[in-house]
Amino acid sequence: MEKLTLSPEKITADLVPQAFGKRGMIWTGCLLVLCAIGLFAYIRQVTKGLVVTNMRDYVSWGIYISNFVFFVAISLVGSLITAVFRLADVHWSTPLTRIAEIIAVSAIVFASLIIIVDMGRPERFYFLLIFGRIQSPIMWDVIVISTYFVISLLLLYLPLLPDIKILLEQKGVGVDRFQKLYRFLGSFWKGLDIQEKMNNKAVTLLCVTIIPVAFSIHTVTSWLFATTYRPGWDSTNFGAYFISGAFLVGAGGVVVAMYVFRHVYKLEKYITEMHFDRMGKIVVMLALLYLYFNVNEYLVPAFKMKTSEEAHLMQLFTGEYAPMFWFAIFTGMLIPIAIMIFKKGRKPLPMFVAGIMVVVGAWFKRYLIVTPTLLHPFLPMHNVPASYHHYFPSWEEWAIAIGSLAGAMLVITFFARILPIIPIHETIIEQHETAE
Amino acid sequence: MENNDSTSRRTFIAGSILAGLAVGCSNKKDPFTQSAEETVAASGEKVKLLSVDGEIVEVDIAYLKPIPHLPPVSIDESRIxxxxxxxxxxxxxxxxxxxxxxxxxxxxxxxxxxxxxxxxxxxxxxxxxxxxxxxxxxxxxxxxxxxxxxxxxxxxxxxxxxxxxxxxxxxxxxxxxxxxxxxxxxxxxxxxxxxxxxxxxxxxxxxxxxxxxxxxxxxxxxxxxxxxxxxxxxxxxxxxxxxxxxxxxxxxxxxxxxxxxxxxxxxxxxxxxxxxxxxxxxxxxxxxxxxxxxxxxxxxxxxxxxxxxxxxxxxx
CATH class of the missing domain: 3.30.70.20 (Alpha-Beta Plaits)
Structure with missing residues (x-):
């Protein structure tokens, strides 16, 4: 490992939140505009009804649901980087834990929001609590997603406490105006031994609990589809297929975020080429794993070509959705593998490009999981207007989906503005240990 | 053609419900029994009806009283x-x-x-x-x-x-x-x-x-x-x-x-x-x-x- 000999003061100075520069302002402004457009579209949807979308009786789930699956997927990375690595006593990932955790929290928040957006009667959301029936996979999802949200939030918050203490002692444009917030969040934290001990114990416990919960959120999400009879969804492979895909897109998301933060906040000393190299290896492994489940998912039914599956599969392989299908396979898996399998490909810039490909490919993959299946019901589509036979999202759907993605990035941006995106305290400790 | 049909049927249903309500409100009598106070002048227009014992009878249209529709059952009841x-x-x-x-x-x-x-x-x-x-x-x-x-x-x-x-x-x-x-x-x-x-x-x-x-x-x-x-x-x-x-x-x-x-x-x-x-x-x-x-x-x-x-x- 690259030896760093940085003083705690230097580390603190490097890692405290900084005020937005010009680029930060423009970036935040753009995200705010996208969110505003999304909100405007949603207001239209609430007033006019879901008729503003292009979903109809056959394609009754569209990009809202695929976006939901995408958010749930990308949120899984929190558990991977934080919990799995921590329990495995892997230390190099320390600077990445908070990035992963904030991605997890913001993604899970927007996953819940986008589900409410998809509802025909959002004002009845609380019915889930008062009339909820446990045999519905939606209820399972409500339970595991809210549990996952709480655990992720705690896994974000508890390791922040020592950092908040440091921030309270800092002065400067970056932190001055948030002192009140810092006091509210962590003034009780004195850094006592007993507090440290309790905190460590709590984090370890949370790391143990979050792994089954993380597996549950994405398995249950896959069951929303797999518990139906429809060709393309009726698959016992779905849980594992979704989880492997989720780890992949999450890891891809972390790669993109670490490149951006490293570049913008000049964190080259903390997020080093070593980190990219190791993340690259992980992404390759995850992409191969996901590829394996894809082969299972498509090749086995394609070998048999049952009538009900045939129409669906042919539409993906050679039909209407073939360009998107092969784009998702190549961009989401094959090309990133080809880039990152070589040492040169695991340098920051190529990794950044590959990471974006993984994330974009994954988004379209979710679209392909949701929509084409619905276009192949058991009975032929009939006695409906021609527009019911196809689906392409309306501008409102795009605006809301893009707005939700922008919203998730906005949460991450504001978080990094207010709180240190790389753990200060833990970095100092590890420096100390390495130095010894 | 079909439109006309449905409009007239709707009007008829509407009429019958209103009439039923009016009867129900005014003298609290059930609409199936004849009341002594009610006197209706015959209009001269007759309709043929099938009586309960299978005979065809002619009745003046003015003597017919619309029967109110049964109210729909409650949500709780319709769950059973x-x-x-x-x-x-x-x-x-x-x-x-x-x-x-x-x-x-x-x-x-x-x-x-x-x-x-x-x-x-x-x-x-x-x-x-x-x-x-x-x-x-x-x-x-x-x-x-x-x-x-x-x-x-x-x-x-x-x-x-x-x-x-x-x-x-x-x-x-x-x-x-x-x-x-x-x-x-x-x-x-x-x-x-x-x-x-x-x-x-x-x-x-x-x-x-x-x-x-x-x-x-x-x-x-x-x-x-x-x-x-x-x-x-x-x-x-x-x-x-x-x-x-x-x-x-x-x-x-x-x-x-x-x-x-x-x-x-x-x-x-x-x-x-x-x-x-x-x-x-x-x-x-x-x-x-x-x-x-x-x-x-x-x-x-x-x-x-x-x-x-x-x-x-x-x-x-």
């Missing part, structure tokens, strides 16, 4: 179902020529949006060399309903009498049931229904009547239990001039289309009845009689198809 019943439908494919009178009647009576139908008539063709036939399909009222299984809020439920209903005051519009239903029988109210309601009629909502429709909720065939309570057959059964639909009770072992009545078990045995997608284990309450010795040629039904529609969809 009708005691001792197990409703069943038999669809005789040999009689169907895609007239879609069933569809029009169902759409009208349930205020369904003009783009949508609860009852669809599919042109089916199993394989390249097999014969095409028309298959009316609506909710199968399955005994193992996949839609009910997945509903997170108990908005769609299975009743004692076998009927699967939706409570649109409960439905949150997640559309999981639509994804779960293999028969594509559920439709979603993407917007307000374009059915023009008579402003004089304010019907209280009941899952048994399914009206008024509510935006943002799911709808589907309800097997018309409200009609059964009035001693009538479902709208589709009544509307079909060819007697395709036979409705009845499994416990009584009889089904009828109004004109003919059959013993359900014998009919199914004699004509080799079957259910759709038996392999899925949904156990539908709708049975089909195979399209053999047909009353009409398949092509006869083509005139009711939208241009280009059938060619694109009926062969897989």
């Amino acid at each position: 179902g009708i005691e001792g019943k197990k409703f069943v439908m038999v669809v005789d494919l040999a009689r169907c020529k895609n007239l879609r009178k069933c569809q029009a009647s169902c759409d009208h009576m349930h205020h369904i949006h003009s783009e949508q139908n609860w009852l669809k008539v599919y042109p089916m063709k199993e394989a390249e060399h097999t014969a095409p036939y028309w298959q009316p399909t609506q909710c199968m009222h399955c005994d193992e309903p996949p839609c009910v299984k997945v509903c997170p809020v108990d908005a769609t439920f299975k009743r004692k009498d076998g009927i699967v209903l939706i409570d649109n005051q409960r439905c949150i519009g997640c559309r999981f049931c639509m994804a779960a239903c293999p028969y594509s029988s559920r439709v979603f109210n993407w917007q307000e229904s374009d059915y023009v309601e008579d402003p004089n009629i304010h019907v209280a909502y009941s899952p048994e009547t399914s009206v008024p429709q509510k935006r943002g909720t799911v709808g589907k065939c309800d097997f018309c239990p409200d009609m059964y309570r009035e001693g009538k057959l479902p709208h589709c059964v009544q509307a079909c001039p060819n007697g395709v639909f036979l409705f009845g009770d499994m416990n009584e072992d009889s089904v009828t289309n109004g004109a003919e009545t059959f013993r359900f078990s014998e009919l199914i045995k004699d004509k080799a009845g079957y259910r759709l997608m038996e392999d899925l284990g949904t156990k539908p309450s709708v049975y089909y009689l195979p399209p053999v010795s047909r009353n009409f040629k398949f092509e006869d039904g083509m005139e009711n198809e939208a241009p280009g529609e059938t060619i694109s969809s009926h062969t897989k």
Whole structure:
């Protein structure tokens, strides 16, 4: 490992939140505009009804649901980087834990929001609590997603406490105006031994609990589809297929975020080429794993070509959705593998490009999981207007989906503005240990 | 033509409800008994009626008093179902020529949006060399309903009498049931229904009547239990001039289309009845009689198809 000999003061100075520069302002402004457009579209949807979308009786789930699956997927990375690595006593990932955790929290928040957006009667959301029936996979999802949200939030918050203490002692444009917030969040934290001990114990416990919960959120999400009879969804492979895909897109998301933060906040000393190299290896492994489940998912039914599956599969392989299908396979898996399998490909810039490909490919993959299946019901589509036979999202759907993605990035941006995106305290400790 | 018909029927219903209410309010008498205070002058216009003992009598129109409609049953009651019943439908494919009178009647009576139908008539063709036939399909009222299984809020439920209903005051519009239903029988109210309601009629909502429709909720065939309570057959059964639909009770072992009545078990045995997608284990309450010795040629039904529609969809 690259030896760093940085003083705690230097580390603190490097890692405290900084005020937005010009680029930060423009970036935040753009995200705010996208969110505003999304909100405007949603207001239209609430007033006019879901008729503003292009979903109809056959394609009754569209990009809202695929976006939901995408958010749930990308949120899984929190558990991977934080919990799995921590329990495995892997230390190099320390600077990445908070990035992963904030991605997890913001993604899970927007996953819940986008589900409410998809509802025909959002004002009845609380019915889930008062009339909820446990045999519905939606209820399972409500339970595991809210549990996952709480655990992720705690896994974000508890390791922040020592950092908040440091921030309270800092002065400067970056932190001055948030002192009140810092006091509210962590003034009780004195850094006592007993507090440290309790905190460590709590984090370890949370790391143990979050792994089954993380597996549950994405398995249950896959069951929303797999518990139906429809060709393309009726698959016992779905849980594992979704989880492997989720780890992949999450890891891809972390790669993109670490490149951006490293570049913008000049964190080259903390997020080093070593980190990219190791993340690259992980992404390759995850992409191969996901590829394996894809082969299972498509090749086995394609070998048999049952009538009900045939129409669906042919539409993906050679039909209407073939360009998107092969784009998702190549961009989401094959090309990133080809880039990152070589040492040169695991340098920051190529990794950044590959990471974006993984994330974009994954988004379209979710679209392909949701929509084409619905276009192949058991009975032929009939006695409906021609527009019911196809689906392409309306501008409102795009605006809301893009707005939700922008919203998730906005949460991450504001978080990094207010709180240190790389753990200060833990970095100092590890420096100390390495130095010894 | 059809429009005129329906307008006049609506006006009549409206009139009868208003009259019933007026009677109910003014002297608190039940509308079926004659009251001494009421004196009505004969109008001279007579109608022929069938008396209870089978005689035809002539009555002056002024002496007729409209009977108020039975109020719909409460939501709680409609979740239970009708005691001792197990409703069943038999669809005789040999009689169907895609007239879609069933569809029009169902759409009208349930205020369904003009783009949508609860009852669809599919042109089916199993394989390249097999014969095409028309298959009316609506909710199968399955005994193992996949839609009910997945509903997170108990908005769609299975009743004692076998009927699967939706409570649109409960439905949150997640559309999981639509994804779960293999028969594509559920439709979603993407917007307000374009059915023009008579402003004089304010019907209280009941899952048994399914009206008024509510935006943002799911709808589907309800097997018309409200009609059964009035001693009538479902709208589709009544509307079909060819007697395709036979409705009845499994416990009584009889089904009828109004004109003919059959013993359900014998009919199914004699004509080799079957259910759709038996392999899925949904156990539908709708049975089909195979399209053999047909009353009409398949092509006869083509005139009711939208241009280009059938060619694109009926062969897989």
